[in-house]
Amino acid sequence: MSEENMMTENETQEPSVHPMDSWLRQDRLPHIWCSGCGIGPAFSTTISAMKESGYTQEQFAIVSGIGCSSRAAGYLKIDSFHTTHGRAIPYATGLKLAKPDMKVFLFAGDGDLFSIGGNHFIHAARKNMDLTVICINNFIYGMTGGQFSPGTPLGAISSTSPYGNEDSPFNFPHLADAAGAVYVARWTTAHVRQLKKSLVRAFQKKGFSFIEIISPCPTVYGRRNKFPLGIQMMKNLHETSIINHNAKGSELDIQIGKPIVIGNFIDRERETFLERQAAFQERVNKWLKEKKGETGD
Numbered sequence: 001m002s003e004e005n006m007m008t009e010n011e012t013q014e015p016s017v018h019p020m021d022s023w024l025r026q027d028r029l030p031h032i033w034c035s036g037c038g039i040g041p042a043f044s045t046t047i048s049a050m051k052e053s054g055y056t057q058e059q060f061a062i063v064s065g066i067g068c069s070s071r072a073a074g075y076l077k078i079d080s081f082h083t084t085h086g087r088a089i090p091y092a093t094g095l096k097l098a099k100p101d102m103k104v105f106l107f108a109g110d111g112d113l114f115s116i117g118g119n120h121f122i123h124a125a126r127k128n129m130d131l132t133v134i135c136i137n138n139f140i141y142g143m144t145g146g147q148f149s150p151g152t153p154l155g156a157i158s159s160t161s162p163y164g165n166e167d168s169p170f171n172f173p174h175l176a177d178a179a180g181a182v183y184v185a186r187w188t189t190a191h192v193r194q195l196k197k198s199l200v201r202a203f204q205k206k207g208f209s210f211i212e213i214i215s216p217c218p219t220v221y222g223r224r225n226k227f228p229l230g231i232q233m234m235k236n237l238h239e240t241s242i243i244n245h246n247a248k249g250s251e252l253d254i255q256i257g258k259p260i261v262i263g264n265f266i267d268r269e270r271e272t273f274l275e276r277q278a279a280f281q282e283r284v285n286k287w288l289k290e291k292k293g294e295t296g297d
Contacts, residue, residue, distance in 0.1 A: 023047050023057065025077050032071055036222075036230015038189035038215030039069050042136055045192045046107065047076070049199030055103045062105055063092040065112040068143045069136035069215075072107045086116030089124050092131050100274055103203060105132035110151030111141045114170050118150065125179035127273045128207045134199070135172060135210070138217035146220040153256045157224040174249030176210040177266050183209035184266035186252065189216065190238040191262065198264055207272045214241075214260060 033039050050060060060078045064070035066085035073080040079102075083091045088106050096104045106113075113121055113135050124131060139156060141147040146159040148167065155164040176184045183205045187195040195213065202209040216222060216233030227233045237260070244251075245263040252261050 020044065020047050023050070023077050025075055028075050031075060033068060034217075034219040036216060036218040036233070037068070038138065038213075038217070038230070038234070039072070039136055041189040041192055042069070042134075042195075042213045042215055043072050043075070043107075045189075045196050046072075046134060046199055049196045049203060052196070052200050053103070053203035055203065059101070059103050060105070061095055061099070061102050062107055063088045063095065064106060065108050065117060066143070067109040067112045067141070068138075068217075069107060069109045070112060086112055086118075087120070088112065089117060089120035089129075089131070089133070093124060093129055096130055097274075100130075103132070104130070105134060105203070107134045108136070109142070109149075110135060110137040110139070110172070111144075111147075111149035114150040114172065114175075118170075122175070122179040125176055125181045125208045125210070128180055128182065128270050130207055130272050130274060132202045132205075132209045133211070134202075135212045136215045137172065137212050138215045138221055140217055140221040142217050142220045146224070151254075153254050155256050156221070158221070159224075169254065171249065171253050172212045173210070173252045173265055176208075177249045180208065180270065181210045181266065182207035182268050182270050183211075183264075185210075185264045186212040186214070186260075186262050188214040188237040188241055188260070188262060190234050191241065194243075194262075201264070201267070205267075207270055214254075214262075 057078055062073045062076050063081045064073040065083055065088040073082045081091055088108050092104050092106055137151045139152050140158055141149050148158040148161045148165045150170045152165045152169055173184045173186050183202050185198045198211055202211050216230045218228055218230040218233055222228055222233050240259050241262050242259045243263050244261050247261045254260055
């Protein structure tokens with residue numbers, strides 16, 4: 001075949017379609033995430049899990065707050081709500097109450113969820129709101145200047161802890177378990193196959209489910225803590241992570257120089273907030289009916 005014919009044939013071929021194209025808002029791309037950032041793998045793995053969850057694209061709604069990972073809401077071609085800092089869970093709660101048939105989930109960072117948004121997290125878990133919360137934990141406030149967050153390990157360097165962080169970080173899975181979450185897991189962006197299965201389970205679970213995803217941030221966290229390249233951080237996550245599904249919550253602290261315990265830790269059943277509300281409303285209606293009969297009104 002001549003070169004001219006080959007060019008003509010190539011020009012008439014349909015452009016290849018990526019399997020995730022229909023889930024993305026193409027007009028919002030390219031994304032803002034830095035080279036080596038782990039949010040991209042976490043985001044694409046989440047889409048893969050959504051496709052396998054049994055829910056349709058129209059049934060999903062994503063809610064996020066403020067931060068690097070929270071920008072994901074603007075890229076997904078589903079009902080999306082990019083809310084104020086730390087307030088994603090209240091918005092998601094309102095959406096779930098108004099549209100109980102929708103699968104509402106959050107995609108947000110450690111600072112957004114557990115600093116200004118920490119109180120909302122524990123109460124949503126306590127009430128067992130039917131929400132799936134995905135936390136991208138990159139150990140830092142990546143978008144707002146590199147300050148230490150509730151997920152920053154002891155001793156880690158940040159813009160606001162130049163001599164090492166002195167605040168004890170939250171143990172996120174332990175906190176979620178204690179607050180009442182029905183599904184709790186932790187994976188890293190170096191474990192995408194296990195992460196996808198865990199996300200599918202979380203989406204299918206009724207009640208408050210929580211997945212922590214440990215993610216590299218070479219630009220803001222890594223360069224201050226001897227990991228200036230994303231591939232270095234990914235390799236370190238792969239080599240230092242230990243899978244232990246039976247680990248106790250108290251064993252899940254993250255410390256510099258020690259292995260990170262990952263796995264699916266909690267999978268249990270609890271009555272959801274909406275189920276309790278339905279039962280409560282039924283009791284109230286019965287009481288009102290009986291009261292009306294007594295008074296003759």
